[in-house]
Amino acid sequence: KQEVTQIPAALSVPEGENLVLNCSFTDSAIYNLQWFRQDPGKGLTSLLLIQSSQREQTSGRLNASLDKSSGRSTLYIAASQPGDSATYLCAVSGQAGTALIFGKGTTLSVSS
Amino acid sequence: AAGVIQSPRHLIKEKRETATLKCYPIPRHDTVYWYQQGPGQDPQFLISFYEKMQSDKGSIPDRFSAQQFSDYHSELNMSSLELGDSALYFCASSFARYEQYFGPGTRLTVT
Numbered sequence: 001k002q003e004v005t006q007i008p009a010a011l012s013v014p015e016g017e018n019l020v021l022n023c024s025f026t027d028s029a030i031y032n033l034q035w036f037r038q039d040p041g042k043g044l045t046s047l048l049l050i051q052s053s054q055r056e057q058t059s060g061r062l063n064a065s066l067d068k069s070s071g072r073s074t075l076y077i078a079a080s081q082p083g084d085s086a087t088y089l090c091a092v093s094g095q096a097g098t099a100l101i102f103g104k105g106t107t108l109s110v111s112s
Numbered sequence: 113a114a115g116v117i118q119s120p121r122h123l124i125k126e127k128r129e130t131a132t133l134k135c136y137p138i139p140r141h142d143t144v145y146w147y148q149q150g151p152g153q154d155p156q157f158l159i160s161f162y163e164k165m166q167s168d169k170g171s172i173p174d175r176f177s178a179q180q181f182s183d184y185h186s187e188l189n190m191s192s193l194e195l196g197d198s199a200l201y202f203c204a205s206s207f208a209r210y211e212q213y214f215g216p217g218t219r220l221t222v223t
Contacts, residue, residue, distance in 0.1 A: 034211065044155070044202065044214040089154065097143055097209025098168050099157035 002027045006090055006103035013080055014111055021075040021106045023090030028071050031096055035064050035075050036089040038105070044089065048075070080110045114138050116215030118203050124221045125193050133188040133218045137205030143167070144186040145204040145212060146178060155202060161186060162209065193222045 003026045013019055023033070032051050036044040048057045048064040050073070056065040063076040077084060087107045091100035117136040125131050137144050143162045147155040157170035161180035172178075175193075180186045190197060198221050204212040 032211075036214075041200075041219070043216040044204075046211060046213060049211045091155075097160070097162055097206065099145065099160065099170055100147075100155075100204075100212060101157075102154040104154045 002030075002092060002094060002101045004090055004092060004101050004103035006088075006106050008106060009104065010107045010109070012109045012111065015080060015082060017080050017110075018076070018078050019080055019108070021077070021088050021090075021108070023073040023075070023103055025071045025073075025092050025101075027094070028068050029094060030068065030092045031094060031098070033064075033066055033073050033090065033092045034100065035062075035073075036091065038087045038089060040087075047088075077108075080108075082110045082112045084108060085110050116203055116205050116213055118201075118215040118218050120218060121216065122219050122221075124223065126223055127193055127195065129193050129222075131190045131193060131220060133190070133201050133203075133220070135186045135188070135203030135205075135215060137184055137186070137203075138207075138213055141205035141207045141213075142184070143206045143209055144180055144184070145206075146172075146186070146188050147202040147204065147214075149200040149202065149217075150196075151199070153199075158188070190220075195222050198222045 035047045050066045061078040087105040089105045091102045145160040146158040149155040158172040160168040200217040
C-alpha cells in the first residue's frame with residue numbers, strides 16, 4: 001500500500017529565505033506526482049505536476065524534483081514571501097486516472 | 113479559465129439526515145473524483161468516474177453513493193449522516209486521466 005510522508009510537518013522562516021519541502025513515497029511505481037497548496041479551510045491549488053518520466057518541473061519561484069527510484073520529491077521555494085504561508089501537500093497516483101494518495105502536508109509560515 | 117464548480121459550498125445537516133453534493137467538472141474533462149478531508153487530515157479518496165462509469169473506489173462508506181450524469185456532472189449522495197461525516201468534500205476533474213484539478217470544496221457540518 002502506497003504511503004506518502006512529508007517532512008517537516010511545520011516550518012517557519014523569515015521572508016526572503018529559500019526553502020525545501022520534502023516528500024517521500026514507499027512504492028516507486030508511480031504515474032505522476034503533484035504538489036498542492038492549501039490555505040486554511042480552502043480548496044487545493046495544483047502547483048506542479050511531475051510525470052514519472054520527468055526529473056523536475058518549474059513554475060516561477062517554485063521548482064519540484066522527482067527521484068522515482070529513491071521514492072523522493074522536493075519542492076524548492078525561492079525567495080519566500082508572507083503570501084507563501086499555507087499548507088503544501090504532496091500526492092502521488094499509481095496509474096493514470098487513479099486516486100491521488102496524499103501526504104499529511106507541511107505547514108509553512110513566512111514572517112515579514 | 114473555467115474551474116471545477118461545487119455546490120453547495122456549505123451545508124449543515126443533522127444526524128441521520130441525507131445530503132447531496134454536486135460537482136460540475138471543467139468542460140471537456142472526462143473523469144471526476146471525490147475526496148473527503150476531515151479536520152486536520154489529508155484528503156482521502158472516495159470514488160471516481162470515467163466517462164460516466166465508476167472507475168475506482170476508495171474508502172467510501174456504504175451509506176454514500178455517487179454517479180456521473182450524461183452532462184458529466186457528478187453527485188455524491190450521503191445518507192444516515194453521522195457526526196464523523198463532518199468534513200470538506202472535494203471534487204476534482206481531469207482530462208484523459210491526467211492532472212487533477214480540484215474544486216473549492218463543500219464544507220459539510222453534521223450536528
